[in-house]
Amino acid sequence: MGIHGNATCVMNYDGAVGYLLGEEHKGLRTMFIMMNAARLGVAVQGLSQGTVAYQNAVAYCQERLQGRSLTGAKHPDLAADPIIVHPDIRRMLMTVRVFQEGARALAYWAGLQVDITRKHPDPETRRKADDLLGLLTPVMKTYFTDTGFTATNLCLQCFGGHGYIAQWGMEQFVRDARITQIYEGANGIQALDLVGRKLPANKGRAIQFFFTVVGGFCEKYENNAALSPFVKPLTEALERLVTATQWLMRHAISNPDNGGAVSMDYLYMVALVALGYQWAQVARICENQLSNPDDDSFDRRFYQNKLVCAGFFMDKVLPETMTHLARIEAGADSLMRLDAEVF
Numbered sequence: 608m609g610i611h612g613n614a615t616c617v618m619n620y621d622g623a624v625g626y627l628l629g630e631e632h633k634g635l636r637t638m639f640i641m642m643n644a645a646r647l648g649v650a651v652q653g654l655s656q657g658t659v660a661y662q663n664a665v666a667y668c669q670e671r672l673q674g675r676s677l678t679g680a681k682h683p684d685l686a687a688d689p690i691i692v693h694p695d696i697r698r699m700l701m702t703v704r705v706f707q708e709g710a711r712a713l714a715y716w717a718g719l720q721v722d723i724t725r726k727h728p729d730p731e732t733r734r735k736a737d738d739l740l741g742l743l744t745p746v747m748k749t750y751f752t753d754t755g756f757t758a759t760n761l762c763l764q765c766f767g768g769h770g771y772i773a774q775w776g777m778e779q780f781v782r783d784a785r786i787t788q789i790y791e792g793a794n795g796i797q798a799l800d801l802v803g804r805k806l807p808a809n810k811g812r813a814i815q816f817f818f819t820v821v822g823g824f825c826e827k828y829e830n831n832a833a834l835s836p837f838v839k840p841l842t843e844a845l846e847r848l849v850t851a852t853q854w855l856m857r858h859a860i861s862n863p864d865n866g867g868a869v870s871m872d873y874l875y876m877v878a879l880v881a882l883g884y885q886w887a888q889v890a891r892i893c894e895n896q897l898s899n900p901d902d903d904s905f906d907r908r909f910y911q912n913k914l915v916c917a918g919f920f921m922d923k924v925l926p927e928t929m930t931h932l933a934r935i936e937a938g939a940d941s942l943m944r945l946d947a948e949v950f
């Protein structure tokens with residue numbers, strides 16, 4: 608379907624000699640050292656596909672003339688306005704933009720955790736970073752690749768018919784991005800890893816630490832008026848995630864199908880809160896940078912634009928946590944009721 612530059616083939620090891628690598632009975636654990644790094648790599652691959660598609664879509668939307676702005680012609684001298692004036696085109700571009708900028712911040716944060724696990728002198732700090740990384744790996748792998756694929760698709764849509772044909776290269780981004788949702792463990796399996804392994808491990812220590820990190824930020828800035836448009840929605844989304852976690856703890860043991868049925872919604876909630884946390888951090892840095900109105904020693908518009916994007920994420924993306932929570936609380940019942948043979 609895609610990645611034709613990659614030499615993919617089937618390799619059969621029938622009759623081959625196997626050599627023991629590492630200790631006996633520790634094979635799976637050893638393999639996961641490679642696997643976790645690869646999953647973060649694939650996460651960034653999904654994000655990158657979304658980013659290159661975005662760059663192409665922005666260039667096209669600035670140039671392509673079609674229709675007039677709903678609020679009156681923006682370029683009356685031209686035969687039509689460039690399509691970037693249209694709200695629906697904005698919806699697609701902004702959705703992709705806040706995904707890829709937020710995801711990039713989260714990827715850097717995860718990279719920082721990798722460094723801490725390897726180099727920090729304090730073992731407790733190393734352990735906490737390792738917990739966070741373990742929790743975030745399946746979340747980033749799935750959210751970045753699902754949304755990376757969606758991003759390539761939205762950017763193709765910005766091209767209209769020109770997106771569908773091969774000439775502009777947009778359909779290739781869609782085809783190439785699709786594999787990232789499958790290899791290094793299909794995304795459904797990542798969600799099971801999160802709910803079945805990462806969440807209950809060490810009595811929920813990793814998710815509790817994640818709550819402490821995000822909740823601590825929200826508490827610290829809860830009375831900061833300038834940051835309120837970012838901190839308030841993040842606090843509410845975090846509360847929803849806590850409710851979802853409690854629901855899982857209560858209902859997944861009594862009926863294991865509940866855990867499987869809601870695993871993807873739960874993963875998305877963790878991802879959205881993690882991205883919301885990154886965007887709130889971005890807003891904090893921007894507000895701080897812009898706090899002196901007389902200081903024009905830097906590009907003020909860069910920081911102002913970041914604040915607009917942070918606001919879009921809070922208004923238009925983070926509310927998805929409400930839908931995910933509603934789906935989680937509906938459990939597995941309607942999902943599992945049809946007999947397999949009637950599908």
Ligand SMILES: Cc1cc2nc3c(=O)[nH]c(=O)nc-3n(C[C@H](O)[C@H](O)[C@H](O)COP(=O)(O)OP(=O)(O)OC[C@H]3O[C@@H](n4cnc5c(N)ncnc54)[C@H](O)[C@@H]3O)c2cc1C
Binds near residue numbers: 789791792794795796
């Ligand atoms: C282009 C390409 C390159 C690849 N490169 C490599 C490589 O270099 N090395 C390598 O080892 N492999 C490679 N793979 C294999 C890849 O990792 C697997 O295809 C992938 O992990 C999914 O496994 P599967 O195909 O067996 O799907 P299956 O395990 O059959 O899964 C099918 C579907 O069922 C779902 N599913 C399966 N089990 C469960 C469950 N218990 N609960 C809920 N849902 C479930 C999955 O989420 C998926 O949606 C490559 C694949 C492709 C297409």
